[in-house]
Amino acid sequence: MSEKVSKEKKFDIVQFLVNNALIILIVSSAIFVGLQNPRFFSMANIKNLLANTSVRMVIALGISGVLIMRNNDLSAGRQVGLAGCICATLLQRADYASKVYPNLTPPNMWLVCILVMIGFALTFGVINGLVVTKLHVPAFIGTYGMQTIVYGIALIFTGAQPIGGLINEYTEWASGSFLGIQLIPNLAIITAIVMLVMWFLYNHTPYGKKMYAIGGNPDAAEVSGINTTRMTIVSYMIAAALFALAGFMLAAKAGGTSSNLANGYELFAIAGCTIGGVSVNGGTGKVSGILMGVLVFEILKIEMTFLGIDTAWTYIVQGIVIVVAIALDIRKYIAKK
Amino acid sequence: MSEYILEMKDICKSFPGVKALDHVSLQLKPGHVHSLMGENGAGKSTLMKCLFGIYKKDEGQIIYDGEEVTISDPFDALQKGIAMVHQELMPIRDRSIAENIYCGRYPVKKIGPIKVIDHEKMNSDAQALLDDLGLGFKATEKLGTLTASQMQLVEIAKAVSADAKIIILDEPTSSLTLKEVDKLFEIIRRLTAKGCGVIYISHKMDEILQISDEVTIMRDGQYIGTWPSDELTTEFIIAKEVGRELKDLYPPKINTPGETIFEVKDFDSVLDNSFKDCSFSVRKGEIFGVAGLVGAQRTELMEAIYGLRGITSGTVYYNGQTLKIKNPEDAINNGIALITEDRRGNGIFGVLSISDNVAVASLNDYLLFRVMLDHKKIGEVVDKSIQELSIKTPSAKTQIKNLSGGNQQKVIISRWLAKEPEVLIMDEPTRGIDVGAKYEIYSIIGRLASEGKTIIVVSSEMPELIGICDRIMVMCEGRITGIVEGEDMNQEKIMELSTKFMG
Ligand SMILES: Nc1ncnc2c1ncn2[C@@H]1O[C@H](COP(=O)(O)OP(=O)(O)OP(=O)(O)O)[C@@H](O)[C@H]1O
Ligand SMILES: [Mg+2]
Numbered sequence: 001m002s003e004k005v006s007k008e009k010k011f012d013i014v015q016f017l018v019n020n021a022l023i024i025l026i027v028s029s030a031i032f033v034g035l036q037n038p039r040f041f042s043m044a045n046i047k048n049l050l051a052n053t054s055v056r057m058v059i060a061l062g063i064s065g066v067l068i069m070r071n072n073d074l075s076a077g078r079q080v081g082l083a084g085c086i087c088a089t090l091l092q093r094a095d096y097a098s099k100v101y102p103n104l105t106p107p108n109m110w111l112v113c114i115l116v117m118i119g120f121a122l123t124f125g126v127i128n129g130l131v132v133t134k135l136h137v138p139a140f141i142g143t144y145g146m147q148t149i150v151y152g153i154a155l156i157f158t159g160a161q162p163i164g165g166l167i168n169e170y171t172e173w174a175s176g177s178f179l180g181i182q183l184i185p186n187l188a189i190i191t192a193i194v195m196l197v198m199w200f201l202y203n204h205t206p207y208g209k210k211m212y213a214i215g216g217n218p219d220a221a222e223v224s225g226i227n228t229t230r231m232t233i234v235s236y237m238i239a240a241a242l243f244a245l246a247g248f249m250l251a252a253k254a255g256g257t258s259s260n261l262a263n264g265y266e267l268f269a270i271a272g273c274t275i276g277g278v279s280v281n282g283g284t285g286k287v288s289g290i291l292m293g294v295l296v297f298e299i300l301k302i303e304m305t306f307l308g309i310d311t312a313w314t315y316i317v318q319g320i321v322i323v324v325a326i327a328l329d330i331r332k333y334i335a336k337k
Numbered sequence: 338m339s340e341y342i343l344e345m346k347d348i349c350k351s352f353p354g355v356k357a358l359d360h361v362s363l364q365l366k367p368g369h370v371h372s373l374m375g376e377n378g379a380g381k382s383t384l385m386k387c388l389f390g391i392y393k394k395d396e397g398q399i400i401y402d403g404e405e406v407t408i409s410d411p412f413d414a415l416q417k418g419i420a421m422v423h424q425e426l427m428p429i430r431d432r433s434i435a436e437n438i439y440c441g442r443y444p445v446k447k448i449g450p451i452k453v454i455d456h457e458k459m460n461s462d463a464q465a466l467l468d469d470l471g472l473g474f475k476a477t478e479k480l481g482t483l484t485a486s487q488m489q490l491v492e493i494a495k496a497v498s499a500d501a502k503i504i505i506l507d508e509p510t511s512s513l514t515l516k517e518v519d520k521l522f523e524i525i526r527r528l529t530a531k532g533c534g535v536i537y538i539s540h541k542m543d544e545i546l547q548i549s550d551e552v553t554i555m556r557d558g559q560y561i562g563t564w565p566s567d568e569l570t571t572e573f574i575i576a577k578e579v580g581r582e583l584k585d586l587y588p589p590k591i592n593t594p595g596e597t598i599f600e601v602k603d604f605d606s607v608l609d610n611s612f613k614d615c616s617f618s619v620r621k622g623e624i625f626g627v628a629g630l631v632g633a634q635r636t637e638l639m640e641a642i643y644g645l646r647g648i649t650s651g652t653v654y655y656n657g658q659t660l661k662i663k664n665p666e667d668a669i670n671n672g673i674a675l676i677t678e679d680r681r682g683n684g685i686f687g688v689l690s691i692s693d694n695v696a697v698a699s700l701n702d703y704l705l706f707r708v709m710l711d712h713k714k715i716g717e718v719v720d721k722s723i724q725e726l727s728i729k730t731p732s733a734k735t736q737i738k739n740l741s742g743g744n745q746q747k748v749i750i751s752r753w754l755a756k757e758p759e760v761l762i763m764d765e766p767t768r769g770i771d772v773g774a775k776y777e778i779y780s781i782i783g784r785l786a787s788e789g790k791t792i793i794v795v796s797s798e799m800p801e802l803i804g805i806c807d808r809i810m811v812m813c814e815g816r817i818t819g820i821v822e823g824e825d826m827n828q829e830k831i832m833e834l835s836t837k838f839m840g
Contacts, residue, residue, distance in 0.1 A: 204709050206710065209693060209700055212686075212689060213686050216687060219683035220682075223645065225665045283686070
């Protein structure tokens with residue numbers, strides 16, 4: 001009998017390790033790197049980490065709703081890129097020599113941000129949604145088509161030239177800190193607001209419940225009177241708006257853009273979501289989990305730079321981490337027997 | 338050697354928050370049919386899953402063929418000669434019938450050093466098996482072309498082909514026609530004649546009394562007792578299952594139908610072999626039955642009214658007004674609700690909680706400031722449902738897929754009760770539900786009707802329709818063959834109308 005009790009206790013420890021594998025991984029590796037190089041825990045580095053995470057998190061949140069409804073959006077990265085280019089073009093300094101539209105005086109940057117978000121939702125979001133729902137093209141392929149289309153548009157729009165000379169207000173905002181608190185970049189505030197809105201949307205509104213229902217069983221959702229077509233289109237619109245916002249943030253953060261901005265970011269966003277518990281079979285996923293997933297990547301990337309690991313190797317390690325992290329974390333969600 | 342091929346002794350199994358099995362025992366003789374009975378959530382499926390290696394038992398012994406064994410997984414069980422037909426089917430619709438039968442143990446042949454699947458052997462073996470069992474299917478046909486009940490027969494054929502010593506059938510007849518049930522019983526008798534032991538789970542008394550040699554009854558995860566079936570009566574079984582005397586199978590009638598309020602006119606399906614020229618009308622506060630054999634297109638007609646299926650013509654009127662119904666959303670907004678027949682397919686949201694499953698159709702009724710969900714109010718509604726329908730669950734947060742089949746059905750009924758529709762269509766509402774819960778559901782139907790709601794009940798169980806309905810409409814091969822009431826509401830008359838167009 002006593003043997004059994006101890007067995008159960010041991011089981012609990014294993015359970016604890018499995019349930020918190022990601023946090024343990026992040027914390028222990030951070031301590032390790034911090035011991036090697038104390039600058040890892042410096043204000044500047046942490047702020048840099050938060051700024052990077054902020055942008056990636058907005059993209060991941062955008063794609064999460066689509067994933068939860070069992071769809072996908074491979075056009076995410078390119079949409080971010082195009083949005084960045086559009087924002088940058090509109091917000092170039094009036095005296096900048098190679099200005100794309102020389103006669104344009106830069107409007108208010110927030111106005112630009114909001115207009116681009118609305119514009120993206122109404123074009124790319126709606127089109128993606130219609131292609132998936134009305135034309136019945138599998139989301140994986142349909143949004144892949146959109147990916148290349150958006151890239152083409154970005155090339156035409158920028159003339160394949162990099163865009164620089166952004167107005168100071170814009171770049172300074174992006175590199176600035178919130179209320180002068182060194183640790184918190186302005187970008188993180190935007191992301192915090194987006195997270196709060198999405199958390200509210202997912203947990204406290206009919207939209208959220210319906211989204212999980214569609215992911216859980218699309219046929220049952222329809223029978224329950226949920227308009228799956230409309231919901232799917234709206235999910236792509238929200239995604240596109242957030243991709244546009246991420247583009248706005250990213251262009252400012254980089255201080256300039258090119259048509260290749262944010263190339264391939266969708267896969268990191270999808271991986272981050274999956275690590276954070278968004279099931280590929282739909283119906284599950286939480287905002288806090290997604291944040292964990294995205295953080296894992298960003299922390300790991302910075303750690304590797306600090307350890308001076310060769311870029312080629314960082315790719316290999318990143319690949320391994322994606323697989324291992326998902327394998328570890330998915331155990332939480334697998335039904336126990 | 339002992340006289341039993343299988344003995345399960347003092348089996349215990351707990352899930353978080355539930356003790357599903359509490360020292361349950363079962364003894365099976367070779368060549369016998371041993372029935373397992375009990376209310377929804379009594380633990381019947383769980384006991385069988387422990388035997389088949391899907392769950393690991395916490396305590397107890399399994400003695401098989403005279404030796405104590407541990408069964409690690411279903412593959413191991415099959416190797417040992419134990420086969421199971423699950424309550425919830427898991428068909429692979431896009432593959433052939435033969436592949437479904439031999440899934441996981443395909444016959445192979447060698448081409449030089451490489452082993453490849455021997456398709457010819459697989460197809461001919463499967464065909465021989467199907468012919469032998471008297472099932473007229475083609476083995477190379479896709480499984481998806483069959484009806485739900487035919488798929489169930491294929492699943493049974495699969496168990497037979499495993500050449501098992503023990504076959505477990507978990508509610509195999511829930512979607513079979515009467516003819517198919519006879520077919521199944523014939524198959525069972527052949528198996529037992531060969532010395533195979535069969536464990537049979539069903540909620541249908543007449544079947545149990547007809548086919549079984551012994552009956553074991555369980556209640557709330559506990560073993561109640563085992564009796565030879567010829568000593569048993571329906572009343573005795575019910576009393577043991579429920580744990581108290583249940584005097585009547587149907588509650589007294591309390592509704593009085595009023596004026597005609599819901600009308601369906603000229604419904605024609607887009608499909609050729611589906612319903613045609615269907616018109617009928619139902620009164621306010623009436624319980625209106627729809628009878629017919631499986632395949633009479635009753636489900637199809639109801640789903641079309643609800644906006645789920647295509648029609649070439651058809652109008653629905655409520656209170657004299659034409660309703661525009663293009664999809665279920667429209668139907669619901671017009672006060673019509675449908676509880677579908679296919680619980681797993683389009684009823685439950687498996688990964689979601691009971692609470693979410695109940696609230697999903699009425700979310701807009703719980704809004705604060707018009708945007709935000711009132712979780713407290715939802716919680717109250719859900720708790721009330723759990724109590725009213727006595728849903729057995731550790732909590733409202735439990736994922737619905739962890740409930741027993743019958744309790745899942747009750748959750749879906751709660752979903753629509755929460756929506757308070759004016760017209761409630763229920764397609765096989767008591768399928769897979771135990772006697773006690775059936776009585777509860779009949780009471781709810783009666784109560785709703787007495788409150789002036791219009792209820793349409795589709796069922797293949799004639800006694801049930803006769804027991805609760807004011808009128809019964811009968812369908813055969815997609816057409817309405819008559820409506821019976823009063824004196825005419827009897828099995829003979831309904832049967833006659835159900836087979837009107839059949840040879
Ligand atoms: N995987 C699981 N996780 C948690 N609880 C479970 C799980 N499987 C079954 N249960 C619980 O165990 C109990 C027994 O369920 P079981 O499915 O064996 O009932 P049953 O007798 O087959 O009922 P029914 O007639 O409705 O099919 C129920 O209370 C159910 O909620
Ligand atoms: Mg069961």
